[in-house]
Amino acid sequence: MSETANGSVVITHDVxxxxxxxxxxxxxxxxYTSTLEIGGSAxxxxxxxxxxxxxxxxxxxxxxxxxxxxxxxxxxxAVDAVISLVRRDFDEAGDGH
Amino acid sequence: MGTSHHGxxxxxxxxxxPLRRLGSAxxxxxxxxxxxxxxxxxxxxxxLSVTDLAGLMERVEGExxxxxGFQVAMLEDDALAAPALSALDSGTPxxxxxxxxxxxxxxxxxxSDDDYFRARAADLRDIRDRVLRNLSGGxxxxxxxGAVLVGEDIAPTTFLETDWSGGGAIALMRGxxxxxxxxxxxxxxxxxxxxxxxxxxxxxTLVVDGGSGTVxxxxxxxxxxxxxxxxxxxAQARDLEEKFRFAPATRRSGSRIDILINVAGVExxxxxxxxxxxGIGLMRSEFLFRDxxxxxxxxxxxxxxxxxxxxxxxxxxxxxxxxIGGDKPVRGLTPDGEANPFxxxxxxxxxxxxxxxxxxxxxxxxxxxxxxxxKVMVPMVTVPDEITRSAALFDACVAELSQQGVxxxxxxxxxxxxxxxxxxxxxxxxxxxxxxxxxxxLTQYVTASSRDDARVASLNDPSxxxxxxxxxxxxxxxxxxxxxxxxxGDMASEPKHLGALLDAGLxxxxxxxxxxxxxxxxxxxx
Numbered sequence: 001m002s003e004t005a006n007g008s009v010v011i012t013h014d015v016x017x018x019x020x021x022x023x024x025x026x027x028x029x030x031x032y033t034s035t036l037e038i039g040g041s042a043x044x045x046x047x048x049x050x051x052x053x054x055x056x057x058x059x060x061x062x063x064x065x066x067x068x069x070x071x072x073x074x075x076x077x078a079v080d081a082v083i084s085l086v087r088r089d090f091d092e093a094g095d096g097h
Numbered sequence: 098m099g100t101s102h103h104g105x106x107x108x109x110x111x112x113x114x115p116l117r118r119l120g121s122a123x124x125x126x127x128x129x130x131x132x133x134x135x136x137x138x139x140x141x142x143x144x145l146s147v148t149d150l151a152g153l154m155e156r157v158e159g160e161x162x163x164x165x166g167f168q169v170a171m172l173e174d175d176a177l178a179a180p181a182l183s184a185l186d187s188g189t190p191x192x193x194x195x196x197x198x199x200x201x202x203x204x205x206x207x208x209s210d211d212d213y214f215r216a217r218a219a220d221l222r223d224i225r226d227r228v229l230r231n232l233s234g235g236x237x238x239x240x241x242x243g244a245v246l247v248g249e250d251i252a253p254t255t256f257l258e259t260d261w262s263g264g265g266a267i268a269l270m271r272g273x274x275x276x277x278x279x280x281x282x283x284x285x286x287x288x289x290x291x292x293x294x295x296x297x298x299x300x301x302t303l304v305v306d307g308g309s310g311t312v313x314x315x316x317x318x319x320x321x322x323x324x325x326x327x328x329x330x331x332a333q334a335r336d337l338e339e340k341f342r343f344a345p346a347t348r349r350s351g352s353r354i355d356i357l358i359n360v361a362g363v364e365x366x367x368x369x370x371x372x373x374x375x376g377i378g379l380m381r382s383e384f385l386f387r388d389x390x391x392x393x394x395x396x397x398x399x400x401x402x403x404x405x406x407x408x409x410x411x412x413x414x415x416x417x418x419x420x421i422g423g424d425k426p427v428r429g430l431t432p433d434g435e436a437n438p439f440x441x442x443x444x445x446x447x448x449x450x451x452x453x454x455x456x457x458x459x460x461x462x463x464x465x466x467x468x469x470x471x472k473v474m475v476p477m478v479t480v481p482d483e484i485t486r487s488a489a490l491f492d493a494c495v496a497e498l499s500q501q502g503v504x505x506x507x508x509x510x511x512x513x514x515x516x517x518x519x520x521x522x523x524x525x526x527x528x529x530x531x532x533x534x535x536x537x538x539l540t541q542y543v544t545a546s547s548r549d550d551a552r553v554a555s556l557n558d559p560s561x562x563x564x565x566x567x568x569x570x571x572x573x574x575x576x577x578x579x580x581x582x583x584x585x586g587d588m589a590s591e592p593k594h595l596g597a598l599l600d601a602g603l604x605x606x607x608x609x610x611x612x613x614x615x616x617x618x619x620x621x622x623x
Binding site for chain 2: 053
């Protein structure tokens, strides 16, 4: 059974999608079987959310909107998880950093 | 006499030691001519690099682990080597193909207009060179301690592989204060200066002053003596910090002074222990409203404010509502072309004209108030009506949130005392829950001299008797009327003004976090 899902979220993390958040994002993405892509606009270009090389190359800054789309058996769950991670500032709030 | 060279300080501290130039110790390598062999060699070198880094990761923790984790994740991503691997098919040797592929990535980062992303080029160079070393069998032995490492830039893993047990320092021709190495150096207490441009080719000894961003090459006897003296006073200052940082600020008489901190961003909290202060006396909310960026929504603001109150864990946190205008323009909010912006539409004058923006902020603050001890203050108040209107709007926001079933609380609403009209007659403003004296603006308005103009800087003096008299007046009225008074300008962190402030009867001061220990030490003397 295949489904597609999409969504968007504003990056509020202080320096944007930088090294540590990108590691977290790609690790999370790899946990889903669906293809999962992110982009800087609703029209793309879309890049593989499981590739840290490509995620970092986006250089997505704070206040920019991240668009997310997925296709596969767990598409909705994957999109939700990415959006939730970005909303939680990649869990970097008050965890001692 | 040794020559002085000026750069930017990236990590505080002083060090004198022999110069050690960081070279690219890459051995020569010849391609094998077989694309299959080259492919295997490159893949082995990448795998070996991952193993190297994993080994290094076991010896470090915290930030250093994250930095290495990032490099491992990059190396494990097939997308990194993909262009190199496809170049091998056309007969390019592995090391040439790898260099070209990584140089392309590095150029992408270097072209970024964002300091943070630009600083990642150093990580990519680190990855590139490690794989090249493993391809050519070059050695990557660690660097002995007690030296000043000098180079164009330094790789994060070179820093981590260096033995710092005997001290050391870093002096870079280029480099960046936001690089991973700079973060590591600050955490490890290794003095570091970046952006030096160049240093004498044959210098043998260097003095590095990470605080001032200065490097002296081949110091003479006098410079050696100056270094020793600076080191001694540095050590003394450090001892003082150790002794006072976590102690409550207490005068000779035994009376307590509250020392709070001024902050302007969430990330600053990472480096401050809440135990070292009595709360946050001034949180400048402007950091959320960057020029050119979209206005932050309620949710974004709420989450940011909540972080401050949670960090403080029950200690008071005073957040100042948006204080833009004057020297802090934000496109789309502040007016253009004001002849005299410091006397124009700024602070509460501006937010009262932009009710939409003000409401969003007040709603976010009321929601954050539930999570700790939050107080809110409005800047640039000139007439009592500005308090009345702000308070009414705050009440309306709280009523609205309650009606919507959103958890909220109405924090006490105080004011900044920075306009002379308020300082002269504080009794007109007793609707304020507290007064926070902004000594920078008060001084500039009382002495009619800008703090940004060097030609009138000598007039812009917070110890002018008229400024002191107004501070005393506000403090006295506060005591009489039971309104808490504190001071949050730069004046509070200058030991020479401390006596006058305490004499004026102030018992609460808010300063930059770096000043806490020195201020407490100075208070103990008075």
